[in-house]
Amino acid sequence: MAWVVRFQRIKAVRAERTITVRALIGSGVPRPDRIIGRVIEALARARLFSNGAVLLGTAAYQTYGGVLGVRLSRAFSRPAEHDEGRSARIALRAADQIPDLFAALRGIDPSFASFASPADVVGTTRFRNASHLQIHVHVASELAILVDDAVQSIVLHGPGIPVKVPAPERWVVNTLLGQGWCINGTDDPNQAFARAAELIEALSMVGREHALARAFDAAWDCALKWNVDLRASVQHLPSPARTILEAHAGIREASSTPSKPRQASDV
Structure with missing residues (x-):
């Protein structure tokens, strides 16, 4: 029967993909x-x-080696040592997808429940299970500079899980805009800037400096809106990453936030 043949084909493909994933993990x-x-x-x-959902956090960062075709540091791909418990982060297309996400979580562990924290920002929802695994859920509209133009990637679990992750160049500018907490899954600025620097060098290695330039152009309005000095943020990067940014006029210009226009009340 046709459905039997189709099932056997799907099973064979899944087995082949699982072998490939295991080989990648082994390497x-x-x-x-x-x-x-x-x-x-x-x-x-x-x-x-x-x-439309976009995976964030360490799990997303772990996929960038495959996205860029380079080998990234295993040290930077691990959660920060001081982070409490394990967590995953995701940006949903809209808040009306939260019930579907909650149902999916409860399907693997009925102990998942929503909880609030004084540190939560607008547009963030959290779920936690009995083992203190936390799922941080953001609404994509609050993270447009990050999730616009998200790219396809694969998480190395089982036969490989197709997901969407932020474009690596947007991860970089989002960190420099001071929003690293929502993508890195850590409040450790050292790790956040180390990851950004590694991605800058990887993007340069594969000849995608133009993508960095476009991402910085997109960050221009955000820097003005949030009163962020991108030039100061760039100074937190290691020298090799700064050199790459400063070598490209578009990036250098975008990393110099002009002073805010004077208001009538200031005169």
């Missing part, structure tokens, strides 16, 4: 831990990524 390519992988797989099965 040192980073992957999420098992429970984070299960969460991401559940969200993918709920069709959240195919409907």
Whole structure:
């Protein structure tokens, strides 16, 4: 029967992909831990990524080696040591997708429940299970500079999970705009800037400096709106990454935030 043949073909493809994923993991390519992988797989099965959701945090960063075709540091692909517990972060297309996400979480662990924190910002929802695994959910409209032009990637879990992640150049500018907390899954500025620097060097290595320039152009209005001095942020990067940015006129210009126009009340 046709459906039997189709099922056998799907099963064979899944087995082949699983072998490939295991080989990549065996070669040192980073992957999420098992429970984070299960969460991401559940969200993918709920069709959240195919409907505009974007994976954030360490799990997203771990996929950039595949996106760029380079080997990234395993040290920077691990969660910061001081972070409490494990967590995953995702940006949803709209808030009305939160019930679907919650149902997917409950499908793998009924102990998941929503909870609030005084540190939460507008547009953020959190879920936590009995083992203190936290899922941070953001609404994409609050993170446009980050999630616009998201790219396809694969999380190394099971047969490989297709997801969307922020374009690496947008990860960089988002960190420099001071929003690293929402993508890195850590409040550690050292790790946030180390990841940004590694991506800058990787983008340069594969000849995508033009993508960095475009991303910095997109960050221009945000820098003015949020009163962020991108030039000062760039100074927190290691010298090789700064040199790459300063070598490109568009990036250098965009990293110099002009002073705010004087208001009538200032005269």
